[in-house]
Amino acid sequence: MSGPLQHIRILDFTTLLPGPYATMMLADMGADVLRVESPSRLDLVRVMPPHDRGVATAHSYLNRGKRSLALDLKQQECVETVKALVRDYDVVVEQFRPGVMDRLGVGYATLREINPRLIYCAITGYGQTGPYRLRAGHDINYLALAGVASYSGRAEGGPPPLGIQVADVAGGSHHAVMGILAAIIHRQQSGEGQFVDVSMTDAAFSLNAMAGAAALGADHQPGPESDVLNGGSFYDYYRTADNRWLAVGSLEPQFMQELCKTLGCPELASKGLSPKPEHQQQLKQTLRERFAEQPLEHWQHVFADREACVEPVLTLREASEHPQLTSRDMVIEVDRGDGEKQRQLGHPIKFSETPCQSRFAGRVLGADNESVLQELEEHKSK
Template identity: 30%
Template sequence: MSGPLKGIRVIEIGTLIAAPFAARMLAEFGAEVIKIEAPNDGDPLRKWRKLHEGTSLWWYLQSRNKKSICVNLKSAEGVDVVKRLATDADIVIENLRPGALERLGLGWDVLHGINPKLTMVRISGYGQSGPYRDRPGFGAIGEAMGGIRYTTGDVDGAPARVGVSLGDSLASLHGVIGALMSVLRVKTGQGDGQVVDVSLVESVFNLMESLVPEYDLLGHVRERSGGALPGIAPSNTYRSEDGGFVVIAGNSDPIFRRLMQVIDRDDLADDPALTHNDGRVAQSAMLDAAISAWTSRHSTSDILAALETAQVPSGRIYSIADIVADPHYAAREMLLQTSLPDGTPVRMPGIVPKLSDTPGAVNWQGPTLGEHTDPVLADLGFSPLEIEQLRNTGAVQ
């Protein structure tokens, strides 16, 4: 493994999305990620969404660069394996229900006592404290209670969801940020490891811009607005003559003038009442109608060409087929050509962010269940006989 996180050891005790996605990002940049999976079935993500030869394609992406060891955490011997891993680990990432690790004998007090330098990232629905602490929480609930579902959808329609697991992914990103801040504190000698407490609800809520002061000071509740961006105008989705949809963001003062000139509305470009955003917001419906009148008379390609020439931010809405065919994605190495363990060629998403000197890398796709159990245990000092004994007792698989 190489990368800026080379030498960082991560223990992942999680399933499905939030903790595994956080660990995946660390693994892509050089961290040694040891994923602990339950015997027999492992992470349920292995069977989620579309499968190839019985294994989820999402699994191969979510678990790339990770080592899989199969440990029975319900056995004392299995718990001891995790404790030995923790002695020289830098980060533990988990997304079990609050209190679950404590019941297994692997809570923060125990692991911190073994390794004071350890950082523990704990991702849960509502956080490790508070009256909702013990409620089960999935990403969809985080999106609902974090505020984003209420503001998403058509004006007169029901709240809508984004078509991916947004709440989980946002929690993962917050977990990575917190983990790196904590490890930096340790590595620079400023203190010991600490708990990074990440809530799905709070991770979504952290994106909700000025909703709180708008409500607290003005009593304003931001409602659903379809494709528009509330309080910022003009910024919306407009239909073209050929039935396509184009997103146009003409919401800075100079960009607005250029947009109005493109659509042959110099009268609006020169209107002093529309010079600044607050004036445009007051007449956003009129501006959307003017822009729609123009887009409805032109093809999607002509609209985008005209707006690009005028330096007005715009773009058509991409499906995955559009993404895969787009030359910019290819040029940015966002579509990596790789292969599955059986040799089947497949493209996978590239790595974000792009680092100039120490870029991330994909060294292997998601491993088979328990693929690295023996070498990881040997690295911890277990003899072949001890590993066989652990296997015979069911502590490892």
């Protein structure tokens, strides 16, 4: 095992996407992650299509590098097993609604009595406090309440259901990882563990970086296609002759000048740099017309060596084969457990001295029960 977290041990009680993504990142960074799952309440990600040789690809990816322990926490002996395990673990991550782990007998108050250095991270939709703390929700709900959806999409079409789960991953998962790592540093300095409360709605609200600063600081309330970065300017996507798309982000003067020069309309560069909506719409219409004249391949060739911030909208398959991503090891092969390999997304953080490793794909439920319980017995006997 390698990676900067190779001495950190994590008990993972999470399911679905946010928690498993967070603990997968930690496992890639070397943490020893033991996933504790119910044998009777199946994680839906385990059965979600599509499958590769009978195993859900989402499960294989989200739970790679983690051992699996099947425990029914409604059984007292299983609760006692968790209490015994937590003595030698650094972090607990869970994703139940507030109070569930307490009712099961393995909440923070109980576990910190056993291990005062324990870092306990709870990922929920709305956090441990507030009137919505017990309310059900999913990614689309968190983005709606956080204000993100209100200025996304088209003025006529409304907010889009995004292709990625922003509140779950950029919100819950990434903020959980940050919180856990910060708590580990604090414990190294003080010897104290602590409770880390991550709300996906809070995290999504904090992602309103530019628009949120304007709304709170200057009472500027954005709507769809109202601002420079959300479709209100030329900064947008444009359809090509073969029904593909180009992303145009030529915001700085030198990029705008190169864009207009390449398209044969250098006189329009001043309009692209103008804050006036009518100038932006004039340029935008010209870009629509020009890009619609040729297929995507043509424009890729034209802009290949031009610094104009124009790039093709790639499919996931095309992106996985792009030389920039492949050169960065963003597509890797992971041991599937049957002697074969599965292609998966690579880890995005590159360490010079402690590189990440994706050791094996998500395992069968309870695959490590025997070895984990044997380790526990050996430890008790010492």
